[in-house]
Amino acid sequence: MSRVAARPRRRDRRVHGSVRERLYAGGFMAPAVLIVGILLIVPFLVTVHRSFYSDNVQSRFSGLGNYRLLFTDPVLIRSVENTLLWVTGTLVLPIALGLAIAVMTDAARWTRIVRLAVVIPYAISGSAVAVVWNFVLARNGALNALLTSLHLGSLAHGWLLNWPGNTLVIIVASTWQSTGVAVILFLVGLQTIPPETIEAASLDGADGWLRFRHIVLPQLRPVMIVVVGISLVNGLKAFDLIWVLTQGGPGRSTETLAASMYQETFGLQRLGAGSAIAVVLTIIVLGASWTYLRRQLQPEGA
Template structure:
């Protein structure tokens, strides 16, 4: 054999590639580096918001919870649960809870019913835009401005009594804001006049998102009028209804400005809600421990009620 012929050597043995790994995959030790960087970057973007929420919400709430366990003397001593037992022994706080429950019921039911009815009636028609403007306009006003308007109507010599007198209905004229529970009921109506606007807006958005094909199919199947609304339209407004009820629930629990301007919780603290009682106890009666306890209870009620409602409504069917 010629010396020019070179003997070929077998190629060096190589480890077979992992069939499950993609080509040019990074080494196992380096795979977690991009994920770690991504998590650190996300944490960096969230950190300012978390710190801001902690500084403005969580820390004051923790301080309020701490203050609720101390009495109201100049040199505060530990009082345990004494401030919380006032809800069972103080008739003012007992009436405040009753008024709060009335506000929750009224501010949830009335805006929902009226908002949905007005949205359906003004969804189409020549005067729909004007009607929407009339209903939605009060929502742009502040609670104090709404209270000033209704104070002009509901005082003893106000527009309501003057109108009844001019119609010969003097027997129906009364001090609308001077007796419980009538004063609470008329304030709930005043609040509904303002808050129904946002319900109308949200329900109109929900109605506009319903596919026309669904309504046409329902009409072809013979559904019309109330049956069409109940079985076709209303189920498709479920998500919007969750939002409206949730916002109305929270708004009813923390109602303050309208009540304070109209009655200041009177007469005799009979029309107070928990939000008004919190202000009265803390700043007027100079009972910061009792006021802190009211604030803690009110916050707990808002959180629990919102969580229970949203958990029930947003849970997928069948789970």
């Protein structure tokens, strides 16, 4: 009987112990949860609430009126188009260039200088990058001067004046800065690939493109997930480079959703429209990130 009676006591101790551990864990997590709630969740809820009200002197409930602007206002429609261009450009260019540079400079020693030259721009702030590229892309800037010296003056023009060319050259400037982090991450991924797999592939006759496609690239998948995630978020929240280079102009033609959110809220004092853009942008970032990571992190065969 004593043994039978001892078993429920042990179970009770285990239950009380697990409850006590959870209470301790909750106590340690409570300050962090409280800070996150105050600094992130509460302002977001206030923004959502404000997005349903008009921007008149006497702000009134307008339902989805501010959200309809994304489909009816020509400026905001252009902003959505620019955001799509940014997402596409920041996904394709930095990843492709970063992977190519990492693969070509992985083994050779002298290429450390090349890698350093590519990585250095990533350490520069977006505002500094904008100042550099303004010197290059201005009407009387370095690029037009170079074209003129090469007797290609007919190609010289105002690179930041006409859409979509102005958006595309800003994306190129962003690529110049952001390729560095892709190079670093891909180099780390290449160094984690076991040399035995490369040697086995070579013995089997897989060289060049076949070896890269079937051996190297699949083993870079974890790094690729990180690089794509970073590039996706950077494309959706692009602001500083655009604002310093053009302030969204001319005629707000280079604005993305992030820049339009700032312009509507602080420039034009249209708090409802700015809040609606902020809510939509937040939903897009969270939805795109969650969908991508959910698909990529699924176990194979699931």
